[in-house]
Amino acid sequence: xxxxxxxxxKNASDLLKTRQHFELLDGLRGVAAxxxxxxxxxxxxxxxxxxxxxxxxxxxxxxxxxxSGFVIAYAYDDRVGKIGIKEFFKSRLIxxxxxxxxxxxxxxxxxxxxxxxxxxxxxxxxQIAVIFITSLLLIPYPFMKERFNNLxxxxxxxxxxxxxxxxxIVYAVILWKLPRRVLLVLAIIAAVWLGYAxxxxxxxxxxxxxxxxxxxxxxxxxxxxxxxxxxxxxxRIKNKLGFLGLTIxxxxxxxxPWSNKLNWLTELAAVVIYFPILLALGAGAxxxxxxxxxxxxxxxxxxxxxxxxYGFIWIFGSYYNxxxxxxxxxxxxxxxxxxxxxxxxxxxxxxxxxPVRKYLxxxxxxx
Numbered sequence: 001x002x003x004x005x006x007x008x009x010k011n012a013s014d015l016l017k018t019r020q021h022f023e024l025l026d027g028l029r030g031v032a033a034x035x036x037x038x039x040x041x042x043x044x045x046x047x048x049x050x051x052x053x054x055x056x057x058x059x060x061x062x063x064x065x066x067x068s069g070f071v072i073a074y075a076y077d078d079r080v081g082k083i084g085i086k087e088f089f090k091s092r093l094i095x096x097x098x099x100x101x102x103x104x105x106x107x108x109x110x111x112x113x114x115x116x117x118x119x120x121x122x123x124x125x126x127q128i129a130v131i132f133i134t135s136l137l138l139i140p141y142p143f144m145k146e147r148f149n150n151l152x153x154x155x156x157x158x159x160x161x162x163x164x165x166x167x168x169i170v171y172a173v174i175l176w177k178l179p180r181r182v183l184l185v186l187a188i189i190a191a192v193w194l195g196y197a198x199x200x201x202x203x204x205x206x207x208x209x210x211x212x213x214x215x216x217x218x219x220x221x222x223x224x225x226x227x228x229x230x231x232x233x234x235x236r237i238k239n240k241l242g243f244l245g246l247t248i249x250x251x252x253x254x255x256x257p258w259s260n261k262l263n264w265l266t267e268l269a270a271v272v273i274y275f276p277i278l279l280a281l282g283a284g285a286x287x288x289x290x291x292x293x294x295x296x297x298x299x300x301x302x303x304x305x306x307x308x309x310y311g312f313i314w315i316f317g318s319y320y321n322x323x324x325x326x327x328x329x330x331x332x333x334x335x336x337x338x339x340x341x342x343x344x345x346x347x348x349x350x351x352x353x354x355p356v357r358k359y360l361x362x363x364x365x366x367x
Contacts, residue, residue, distance in 0.1 A: 066226050103154075
């Protein structure tokens with residue numbers, strides 16, 4: 001929770017204003033997004049996740065869900081009833097969907113113009129149009145085997161946005177009204193569900209495709225409610241770890257070694273215990289002025305980076321399968337590509353996301 005007391009809104013426009021950001025948590029979101037990108041690159045190189053140094057990078061999504069629950073509860077718990085569900089949904093759509101659209105368009109373009117591979121045969125204009133429209137509207141359509149039956153074939157990471165939208169709907173309809181004790185009971189039930197999902201599959205990686213579809217709600221249910229509970233119980237651990245210290249703690253989870261026997265259990269402990277504590281540490285940490293600038297940049301590019309990188313991952317996969325580069329070459333290719341994608345995400349934010357959201361916000365009364 002942010003220190004200080006916010007003034008009570010006097011009118012509807014005050015109620016709709018975005019509240020103060022948690023700079024350090026924003027910074028950690030950016031770190032997690034970069035790890036996700038590295039993880040996706042290396043998935044094409046190491047199909048055995050125990051050999052991938054970022055093999056647990058996918059847990060960043062659970063951290064995102066936990067952050068989301070915290071931020072949504074902080075921003076809307078005391079005003080969603082005043083602004084109404086319709087205005088809440090408008091706010092969330094304006095915040096999230098422009099980059100869903102951008103990611104789908106970029107995914108289509110990288111699919112059609114991959115310089116290292118031709119589009120797979122057998123898909124006509126009508127099928128491509130359906131894939132594109134379902135990606136735009138976040139309608140799961142997992143039928144392309146060569147893309148591992150991803151829910152969203154032109155932008156695979158959109159699967160987490162799909163479940164984020166579901167969580168937002170459930171929040172607006174019921175979760176914000178629940179006493180924290182009831183929310184705690186529901187979170188415990190969700191943790192059991194998550195544990196069952198991990199036990200049956202051996203990991204908590206599911207939710208992104210047709211075969212593990214129902215692991216998605218298990219992942220978002222617990223982490224989103226856990227974030228809400230960190231806020232509701234004012235679980236804030238004051239500390240002087242700063243951005244660097246908390247980044248190291250976050251990377252300890254995302255880069256931890258893969259365990260063949262107890263892998264699902266260590267992942268479960270990270271999600272159920274470690275991430276909520278890390279969130280509480282982030283909410284209670286002190287941040288110097290220099291680190292604030294870094295955290296602001298990191299937070300600003302996190303969502304554009306997450307939603308705009310995967311088309312280039314497919315291009316990299318085509319290149320890797322064609323040329324089989326060695327370790328040193330891979331280091332420079334992946335490192336350079338990650339830096340380039342960070343630069344691209346900044347441009348996407350400045351030239352597209354921010355202007356579009358400003359325009360939609362100015363027109364929201366007509367939406």
